[in-house]
Amino acid sequence: MKKLFTNAQAIVPGQAEPQVTSVLIDGEVFSEIGDVTPCSESQIIDCENKILAPGIVDLGVFAIDKPAFHFGGITRAALMPDQSPVLDLPAMIKHYAADGKPDLWSHPIAAATKALEGKELAEIGLMKPAGALAVSTGRHWIADSGMMLKLLQYCHSLNMPVIVHSEDLGLVGDAVATAGETATRLGLSSAPSCAEAVSIARDLALVRESGAKVHFRQVTTAAGLNLIGEAKSQGLPITCGITPAHLFLSDMAISDFRTFARLSPPLRDESDRQACLAAVQNGTIDVISSGHDPRGPEDKRLPFAEAQPGMAGAETLLALSLNLVRDEIVSIGRLFEMLSTNPAKILGANAGAIEPGYEADFILIDPDAPWQVDTRKMAAAAGNTPFDKLPVQGRVRGIYKGGKAL
């Protein structure tokens, strides 16, 4: 069955701006992009000038939350191993790899160490054939550098990327905020923002030693981004990401002890936030993901330090990211490299771009449609967003997984 999407403003590889074109889908993959002559058996769908973009590949979510993903235009989600129980056995990987199909593909990420405790390697070599495309330390930092090096060497031999969390444990301790005026005023235990750079510096040295591919899931400080930028210019096989929260909120957002703004890593000060925006602009940041972690009142309606970190981010990922285009920080073409193409590339999934031969995962977007974020009206399993009441623009009007409308 062929489907021809006409009058589309398609986001195609290498182009900063959308191209008015037609997109032909044959079965589950893109077959032709350009002036396609419709043949008799193909179904024709008029996109009415909407943007046709690759489906978002969300690199690093903490729950499979289909309604939120579909609202947000996410067709693939890489599930972090920080589950209960931890994803450290092949059977769990197999279970989560099947979860959500056919209308959502979840890519469970293998835990680097058993129970993510940082002490013993997990069965990575068995989790790979079970469906794991990457390995991660979860929300933890492996304090033992010897263990970290072994992990990187091992993953390098298996050709699996390692997704790391960048906070030095000794500096972080029981901190729930970044050291600075806000944390001091609120009386919250805090860690200096250099906890990130310290951890990145060590891991970069170990990447040099091992040659492993490493994705720094969230780099949120100027010092951390400088290290990443420098290492990239030396040709190290590394990538880094961020979530919209660190691009659009500073630690001021935790004033009044707002637990919805309790994140891991914690929100940073304004100068670091500006550095993150600059890093999106200059290409240091490769990936924008949601870090989707819906948490109900039992985890969030608590004193700040006792609340769990994390935010429900899937629904707001696209609309908030489109602000980067409106603010002329990036082109829409580059935005979808960060949302779709690069994450798919890191995972080695044959998706994330509107290109012949790729899986036909795509979304139709009305980029100007206004709506308001509302914690009480979320599609997500819980409404813990720090962006409550924020007016945003950009709605997904159609979502297709493997060529099928959802």
Place this chain on the structure above:
Amino acid sequence: MTSTEPSKAHQFPSGSDAFPHRHLLGIAGLQPWEILYLLKEAEQWVDLNRKSIKHAGRMDGLTVINAFFENSTRTLLSFEIAGKRMGADVVNMHAAQSSIKKGETLIDTAVTLNAMKADAIVIRHGSSGAVQLIADKVDCPVLNAGDGRHEHPTQALLDALTIQRRKGDISGLTVTICGDVMHSRVARSNIYCLTTLGAKVRVCGPPSLLPAALDRMNVADFTNFDEALDGADVVMMLRLQNERMNGDFIPSPREYHHLYGLTKKRLSLANDDALVMHPGPMNRGVEIDSNVADDIDRSAVTEQVEMGVAVRMACLDILTRRSREVEGWT
């Protein structure tokens, strides 16, 4: 018996405009005249407390619940006495952190307290922000009796009242606060209170016990105690918790005493009439020497305790005026 009417002060806005807040969760955000109004209102209770019969019927028939989620002897006692002297029925709820499970239970406890129709709830909790969380869930005024490292507003008010009675106007005084500022809610509330009232505040302590960005709170920070004492009008010592004395933050109690202990000799670096204060309980021989703590000419430590009852009486009175339908406060 003596049911004194709320004082009609000319220098303060009339009625509830003098203190328009529903709760007392912290000093941050209070206007200078609001703080001064609380202090002025406390004066009458200082006088009452020095009489043989110490009873004001202003809160007759009202119920005050002291919900203490963290162990306390002094503050709890002070609030209990304050409530009883105002005529309220005071109930103490001892909920040591261990017996109360984390999670929804805190909110559930708040809802339970609320259902019992308290007229004021006094809360102490070990976690910063916890008191505000409860305040959002109850219909009656909430007084923060200390939340984590965040605020302890009545302590700052009683300290301000003590200073004011000894030194007159707080504006322009140099106050040195020394000790474990990082973990101290007393320090935070005092910094807010004293800077709002126009004092020059210095904080001093080992770098491991000073929080970041103190300069943004309008205070000068010192790690050398001798320098911090130079020319001070008030020296406020903070309690150093035992568990922080042995290697984690400082090497040993004796080293702490060497660097930050208030000795007679050190006190001579401050102004000749400098006032010595401590929120108690004191670690004698660690942060303060006995001959300083017990020097009645210099030390205001017992006076602080006395002012504590008066300040808490004033706070309970003012916060319940709305429910008691006091004229101008409805």
